[in-house]
Amino acid sequence: MVMLADQRSETKSKAQLADRIRELKQQQHAIILAHLYQRPEIQEIADYVGDSLGLSQQAAAADAGVIVFCGVHFMAESASILSPGKIVILPEPNAGCTMADMVDADELRARKQELGGIPVVCYVNSSAAVKAESDICCTSRNAVQIVDSLPEQRVLFVPDRNLGHWVGTQTSKEVITWDGFCNTHDSITQAEIDRVHALHPAALVMVHPECRPEVTARADRVLSTSGMLRFAKESPATEFIVGTEQGIMYQLTKDNPGKQFYLPSPAKQYCANMKKVTLPKLAWALEHLQPRVTVPDEIRRRAVRSLERMLEVSSRRI
Numbered sequence: 001m002v003m004l005a006d007q008r009s010e011t012k013s014k015a016q017l018a019d020r021i022r023e024l025k026q027q028q029h030a031i032i033l034a035h036l037y038q039r040p041e042i043q044e045i046a047d048y049v050g051d052s053l054g055l056s057q058q059a060a061a062a063d064a065g066v067i068v069f070c071g072v073h074f075m076a077e078s079a080s081i082l083s084p085g086k087i088v089i090l091p092e093p094n095a096g097c098t099m100a101d102m103v104d105a106d107e108l109r110a111r112k113q114e115l116g117g118i119p120v121v122c123y124v125n126s127s128a129a130v131k132a133e134s135d136i137c138c139t140s141r142n143a144v145q146i147v148d149s150l151p152e153q154r155v156l157f158v159p160d161r162n163l164g165h166w167v168g169t170q171t172s173k174e175v176i177t178w179d180g181f182c183n184t185h186d187s188i189t190q191a192e193i194d195r196v197h198a199l200h201p202a203a204l205v206m207v208h209p210e211c212r213p214e215v216t217a218r219a220d221r222v223l224s225t226s227g228m229l230r231f232a233k234e235s236p237a238t239e240f241i242v243g244t245e246q247g248i249m250y251q252l253t254k255d256n257p258g259k260q261f262y263l264p265s266p267a268k269q270y271c272a273n274m275k276k277v278t279l280p281k282l283a284w285a286l287e288h289l290q291p292r293v294t295v296p297d298e299i300r301r302r303a304v305r306s307l308e309r310m311l312e313v314s315s316r317r318i
């Protein structure tokens with residue numbers, strides 16, 4: 001009984017907070033962007049929910065004066081780089097990305113020099129300073145298209161070794177990888193997928209390219225998060241094994257009420273940083289227009305070239 005009462009009051013306070021957030025959003029002329037790995041209640045209240053590419057495009061096109069970014073730090077930085085005249089808020093300033101922290105600008109400069117100055121393709125999961133040292137950015141959705149768009153035959157791909165490896169299997173170019181990885185995706189094993197597949201043999205296996213090579217090699221589809229949403233909707237299959245962060249289950253189950261989705265290792269498919277933004281933090285951030293994310297002008301001027309070049313290539317028909 002006590003638990004039921006607690007749940008009711010929690011639901012009520014969530015609803016009240018959501019109302020307050022909508023009110024503040026209007027007052028502050030703000031837009032709320034949320035990544036697909038965010039908590040369900042954050043995805044529910046956002047104006048736009050998407051993957052890194054979609055969020056970058058929304059940030060670049062937004063006509064609101066304030067962008068509230070429900071995601072991790074590098075995403076808010078990208079929004080600030082693309083929209084320097086706007087206020088960019090990250091409701092939880094400590095929401096970082098372990099993969100992005102695996103490369104810094106000095107190390108990258110040194111490695112580029114060692115390799116004779118070959119072009120650097122930089123996954124958006126990286127700091128503004130690393131983007132500033134790179135020739136072009138990419139997301140998991142457009143990585144192959146971006147690498148293929150370069151005239152050079154060899155590229156250095158940072159920071160994700162798994163995405164870089166996968167891109168190398170999809171292109172005729174030589175892709176030299178950095179030794180970074182995402183804990184959440186890298187920890188998904190083929191054995192775990194096999195175990196769930198044995199229980200649901202009709203299920204199609206779709207995994208993110210941040211997963212290990214042995215996992216991507218045996219999947220039915222290797223897809224970005226937005227690619228998974230599209231594929232699950234369009235496919236006649238009714239069961240899917242999902243190899244990415246568990247936050248995506250909210251949109252997958254919402255969009256496909258008659259279909260079943262299974263996580264091979266739910267406890268590991270969890271990014272603690274992505275879950276740091278909560279409704280109370282979002283409300284506070286909107287009320288105070290803090291904490292802000294800014295990028296020093298000298299870095300921004302160089303980083304924006306890499307991001308804009310990516311957006312330009314992505315907008316081409318393939």
Ligand code: SF4
Binds near residue numbers: 037182183
């Ligand atoms: S899921 Fe992985 S790549 Fe994405 S924010 Fe978390 S640690 Fe970084």
